[in-house]
Each structure stands twice: as C-alpha cells, then as structure tokens.
Amino acid sequence: DAGVTQSPTHLIKTRGQHVTLRCSPISGHKSVSWYQQVLGQGPQFIFQYYEKEERGRGNFPDRFSARQFPNYSSELNVNALLLGDSALYLCASSFPSYSPRQGGRRDTQYFGPGTRLTVL
Amino acid sequence: DAKTTQPTSMDCAEGRAANLPCNHSTISGNEYVYWYRQIHSQGPQYIIHGLKNNETNEMASLIITEDRKSSTLILPHATLRDTAVYYCIVRSLMDSNYQLIWGAGTKLIIKP
Numbered sequence: 001d002a003g004v005t006q007s008p009t010h011l012i013k014t015r016g017q018h019v020t021l022r023c024s025p026i027s028g029h030k031s032v033s034w035y036q037q038v039l040g041q042g043p044q045f046i047f048q049y050y051e052k053e054e055r056g057r058g059n060f061p062d063r064f065s066a067r068q069f070p071n072y073s074s075e076l077n078v079n080a081l082l083l084g085d086s087a088l089y090l091c092a093s094s095f096p097s098y099s100p101r102q103g104g105r106r107d108t109q110y111f112g113p114g115t116r117l118t119v120l
Numbered sequence: 121d122a123k124t125t126q127p128t129s130m131d132c133a134e135g136r137a138a139n140l141p142c143n144h145s146t147i148s149g150n151e152y153v154y155w156y157r158q159i160h161s162q163g164p165q166y167i168i169h170g171l172k173n174n175e176t177n178e179m180a181s182l183i184i185t186e187d188r189k190s191s192t193l194i195l196p197h198a199t200l201r202d203t204a205v206y207y208c209i210v211r212s213l214m215d216s217n218y219q220l221i222w223g224a225g226t227k228l229i230i231k232p
Contacts (some may be wrong), residue, residue, distance in 0.1 A: 004163070030129075033218065042122070042207060042222030043164065056218040090163055091221075108154075109220060110164035 004093050004112035012118045021076040021115045025093030031055075034066055035090040035111060037105050043090055048076055049095060081119045085096040088114045090110070122223030123147065123210040129227040138195040140226055142208030145189045151212045153184060154220070155193050157204040157228075164207065168192065198230045 005024045013019050025032050031050040035043035045058040049068035063079045072093075078085055092109035125143045132138040144153065152171050156164040168175055168182045170191075175182045181194040195202055207225040 008160075033220075035220075043220070044220035045221070048218040049216075058219065078228060088161070092164075108166055108169065110166055111156075113163045114161075116161070 004091055004110055006089075006091050006115050008114040008115060009113070010116045010118075012120065014120050015081055015083060016115070017081050017119075018077065018079050019081060019117060021078075021089050021091075021117070023074045023076070023091030023093075023112060025072050025074070025091075026095075026110055029093035029095045029110075030072050031094045031096050031107065032068055032072065033073070033092045034076045035092065036060070037088040037090060037114070038084075038086070046076070078117075083119050086117060086119045088116050090114045122221050123151075123221050124208045126206075126208050126223060128224065129229070131229050132195075132198050133232055134149070134200060134232050135197055138169065138198040138202065138228060138230070140193040140206050140208075140228060142193070143188065143190045144210045147188050147210050148212070151210045151228050153191050153210040154211055155180070155182065156207045156209065157202075158207065159201075159204045160224070162213065167206075170212075178188045200230050200232065203230045204228060207231075 014102045021120045032109050033048040034046040037043040047066045050054040052068045066076045068074045094107040094109045096107040152169050154169040155167040168177055168180050170182045171197045184191045205225040205227050209220050
C-alpha cells in the first residue's frame with residue numbers, strides 16, 4: 001500500500017512569493033496534519049483537518065492556510081514568504097477512531113517524506 | 121512545550137541492543153507514550169506506542185515503568201540503518217487534542 005505522498009519534493013521561492021504544498025493521505029485515512037520542521041528542531045504543528053474541517057491550529061500567522069478536499073487530500077498554502085519559512089514541511093495522515101474504553105480517540109499519525117522549502 | 125526529556129545523543133555498537141530512555145514525569149492517566157524516529161532529512165517514522173503495559177512489535181519494544189513517569193525504547197539488534205533521531209512524545213487521545221508536541225529527541229548513532 002502507498003504511504004503518505006507529498007509534492008513537490010523540493011521547492012525554491014523568493015521572499016514575498018506564495019507557495020502551495022500538496023499531500024495525499026494513506027488510503028482510508030480521513031485526517032491530515034501539517035507540521036513545519038526547521039533545521040535542528042523537532043516538527044511544529046501547523047494544522048489538522050478531518051472530514052474537510054479544520055480541527056486544530058498551531059501558533060502560526062494567518063499567512064499559513066490549508067484545506068482538505070473530498071478525497072481527503074490536502075493543500076498547505078503560505079503567502080508572503082519570509083526567509084524564516086525555509087523548512088521541511090511534513091504531512092501526516094491518520095484514521096481517527098473513537099475508543100470510549102480507552103478514554104477517547106485512538107489514532108496514529110503516519111508521515112510523508114516532506115517538502116523541503118527554501119526561501120531566498 | 122514538550123512534556124518529555126531525552127538525552128541529546130547516544131552511541132550503540134552494531135548488533136547490540138539500543139536502549140533509549142525517556143522521562144515524562146508529568147504524564148497524566150489518559151496520555152499515551154509514542155515513539156517516532158527520523159532518519160536524516162526524511163519524514164518521521166512511527167515506531168511504537170503504549171499506555172501502561174509493555175508493548176512489542178516488529179521494530180522495537182517499549183517498556184513503561186509502573187508509575188508511568190519514564191519509559192525505554194529498545195531496539196533489540198541495532199543495525200547501521202537505525203542511526204536516526206528518536207523522539208519520545210506524550211500525547212492525550214481526548215477529542216480536543218490532535219497535535220503531536222515534539223522535543224529535540226535523541227540522536228542515536230550506531231557504530232560498526
């Protein structure tokens with residue numbers, strides 16, 4: 001089975017430009033999360049979408065936006081790029097399931113290979 | 121902020137068991153312990169997770185102390201391909217919490 005796929009693999013943009021990153025989740029997964037990872041640090045949460053609705057948002061400016069499509073794929077958009085937006089952008093998919101016996105949701109996030117964005 | 125503390129780096133000889141510790145002294149009853157690893161410049165790879173019982177899968181074993189304040193990830197026979205940054209994450213699975221909060225992880229180097 002195919003894992004999470006992301007496109008493009010690498011991207012170079014200049015300051016002020018706009019970028020769109022794409023993610024296709026594992027077949028059957030309905031939730032997609034986006035993370036930003038700058039060099040030397042762990043990933044930071046940006047968004048999560050489930051059933052086309054935003055279910056969580058990290059501490060990122062409004063320049064960052066995302067959406068999820070009926071086929072559960074997702075796009076992350078970043079406007080007015082800054083040098084500090086240079087990072088590895090990771091997409092993770094999961095199949096949330098509810099388990100009252102275990103106190104709530106159960107899902108494991110599986111990550112794609114990432115898109116390396118360089119802003120010059 | 122991440123709820124876990126891990127050593128910055130560790131070495132292990134190829135073929136030996138690699139034991140990676142993680143402290144999570146403020147863990148609450150509904151929080152799971154997740155382990156991921158990230159090989160250089162690739163996406164994180166899920167390894168294993170657990171609540172309070174020890175867990176084992178084809179990749180690793182997870183040992184959680186009885187008080188749940190710490191855990192150890194065990195790679196039974198480390199190979200050079202296990203060289204990576206290993207992240208220990210504590211995560212609530214209540215409906216309102218969707219994100220994974222990552223610390224700096226442990227850089228594990230497997231030596232020939």
